[in-house]
Amino acid sequence: MPQSQAQVFTSSKNDFFAGLETSDRESIFAAGKARKIPANSVVTRHGTSADHLYYLVRGCMRMFYTTADGRKILLLWLAPGDLLGGASLLASRRHYLVSSETVKDSDVILWDRVTVRGFIKRFPQLLDNALTIAAEYVDWYMSAHVSLTCYSARERLAHVLLGLSRAIGEKVSGGIEIDVTNEDLANAANITPYTASRLMSEWQKGRAIIKRRGKVLLRSPERLLLTTV
DSSP states (O other): OOHHHHHHHHHOSSOTTTTOOHHHHHHHHHTSEEEEEOTTOEEEOTTSBOOEEEEEEEEEEEEEEEOTTSOEEEEEEEOTTOEEOGGGGSSSOOBOSSEEEEEEEEEEEEEEHHHHHHHHHHOTHHHHHHHHHHHHHHHHHHHHHHHHHHOOHHHHHHHHHHHHHHHTOEEETTEEEEEOOHHHHHHHHTOOHHHHHHHHHHHHHTTSEEEETTEEEEOOGGGTTOSOO
16 A cells, blocks of 8 residues: 555544554555545535445545535535545445535545445444544534534634634644635535625734635634634
8 A cells, every 4th residue: 555545544533444453454445446536526415325435545525415495505624534425334225414525636545335344344443433433423513503503603613714724724834724715614604605704804804814815824723712803
């Protein structure tokens, strides 16, 4: 297995392969198929059969849900080392609960459902690891639900920015750079684009952030939750 892939999966916060010997990890990756997926490509669609498990090697992806009236609700952003399509691990055939798309050009390793199920039987630790990852998603959902009922627009947007800085942010000179637009931030924080733009402008005036085309440089995270900047 290429060294770059080894570095990715051993550095993931929620390591699906934790507890496995290096040789076992290598055999799992050898059974997968490498794919390059261009930016802005839909990878999975809500309601379709969960036939593949994806592992993000390079790039950035995100999960989203499309409502009955056509609105696109952004959910989780995925960084290298994250998995997508966990429903393919289950014994009974299921559908993908959400859709997903690439945010930038991405490299993935994918396994079909039969292969994934075979590895689950061979390495039971994988199922424990998958449950740990699923628990993290439940924690995220609970936090998101609480924020909608208890937090102000400023707090919700600040938490979205802080979460993205940890998930997909890149350390650069002067702070942490995040590839995200005002529209994406408004969607994720469940606020209007006008409110997102107003708050971002306030934070920029207070030098908490610097707005760039399609990017945000987070300079002073502690200032995001201040009433005035």
